[in-house]
Amino acid sequence: MEENIGQALREARKAQGISLRALAAETGISASLLSQVENGKSQPSVSTLYALVSRLRVSLDDLLGLDAHGASQPAPQDRDAEPTGASRAGLILQRAADNPVLNMDSGVRWERLASFDDGLVEALLVTYPGGASSSVEGTLMRHSGFEFAYLLEGSLTLALEFDRYELGAGDSFCFDSTRPHMYVNQGRKEARGLWYVVGRNAAEHTRERLADLLGRVVGDSEANPANVVEVLRRLGAEGLAADS
Structure with missing residues (x-):
């Protein structure tokens, strides 16, 4: 192909x-x-x-x-056709x-x-x-x-x-x-x-994840973080939660 x-x-x-x-x-x-x-x-x-x-x-x-x-x-006309790859139970075929x-x-x-x-x-x-x-x-x-x-x-x-x-x-x-x-x-x-x-795209993925975590922290309903240390603390907590 x-x-x-x-x-x-x-x-x-x-x-x-x-x-x-x-x-x-x-x-x-x-x-x-x-x-x-x-x-x-x-x-x-x-x-x-x-x-x-x-x-x-x-x-x-x-x-x-x-x-x-x-x-x-x-393609649009083949939208109902089976895709060229299959993914089931963690398998990429x-x-x-x-x-x-x-x-x-x-x-x-x-x-x-x-x-x-x-x-x-x-x-x-x-x-x-x-x-x-x-x-x-x-x-x-x-x-x-x-x-x-x-x-x-x-x-x-x-x-x-x-x-x-x-x-x-x-x-x-x-x-x-x-x-x-x-x-x-x-x-x-x-x-x-x-x-x-x-890891060719690792830096980009890291930036995306940090942006997502920061968005969740800043958008928290609690009071806004008072300083950079508080932001980093919350990012660490979010990161650990995401990995668990």
Whole structure:
């Protein structure tokens, strides 16, 4: 189920009142390339996609039009049809044929795997064809979160800051994604692996939860808090109650 995320990126940009040229300047992407991506005439590289979603503060699920359980929303005429994913008793079931797919520059392919709706983990089946790279410009990328990966087949080079690591089938690794990094398949055979990006949206979720807690505290029918210490005390109490 191949997805075109250009329109979703354009809608997210416009919803935040950001001009195309401003977003291009802030992410270090040319305005012409960004325009081509938004119009579906060009596919972004991995590094370009991460730069855009990080600036726009959107998740892959947002871009792929997935609902809270990872299932694609059915078209209006198919509203009565069974969704592509199923969730029962804590189980998220997603059939292989229903994996949302992102095809990016140089042939890199992402398949979004089943995951919970907390937004803390992005699960991906990633394919790098021979000669493919996460950055066509050869520049290292960085983003929030932590990457955990297991290479299923093929070989891949990981450039992490000033070091390079040659990875083969069966190798696994993890690192802080704020460190500059890049992936390159220097061979002829494709490389495939499982990627789990943990906590890329954690900061946004933390802000949302704090805002919710603060709203409940300030909106309390009791007297308004006298000072910051009282606000923090109440936030702590609300947080403990929410976790229990």
